[in-house]
Amino acid sequence: MAEHYSSFKRGGRRWLWQRITAAFLVVVLAFHFFLLHFVHHADEVTFAMSQGRMQELTYFSLMVLFLVTATFHGVNGVYNALINQGLSGTRRKATKVVLGVASIVLIVQGVRTAIAWAGGIPI
Template identity: 65%
Template sequence: MAEHYSSFDRSGTKWLLQRVTAAFLVVVLAFHFFLLHFVNHAADVTFAGTSARMSTWTYFSLMVLFLLAATFHGVNGVHNAIVHRDGIDGWKQTAVTAVLVVASLIMVVQGLRTALVWTNLF
């Protein structure tokens, strides 16, 4: 039988968060596809409709959580692949980590700015 390989340390918090965010993303993506592709067809999605959905605290909160979970899940996966799988360390690891942290911050800030534009909450 083949040996199981994972570059994640299974005792770490990042390993657990990677799995939790994956499960969350599957559920939220299913909700997204159901709502925006079956309930409302693509041709029916308008700025006003999106603004109305985003103006409710529940939908807005879900989308912000989706943004945070997707950003963490994606960046953590890329970091794991580059650092642990490829085995880099030292200044290269520091540089990769710094670039990914900056990219994450930019993505989250821009995502929040975009989400706030769609709302009438603030």
């Protein structure tokens, strides 16, 4: 019988957060598709409409949370896939640092873009 192998430790938080973020992403993506593909069709969506949505604190907050969640979920998945492929030692540490820095840069730039799109931080 095949052995169970995973880079996630049983009962570990990274495993749990990977599942929680996956569930959140499914819900937010469903909301996105419903709003932007059924309520408004793609040919009706304008920059002004998108900017108007971003000026609402609820929508703005959801999109920033979506950015952070998707970044964590993606980076955590890639990191653990690399560990499953045998990444170890110095390369593992370097990969962890590079992915961590890339995550921070992505989130900072994404939040800056969201703020600019909203015309400032929504109140």
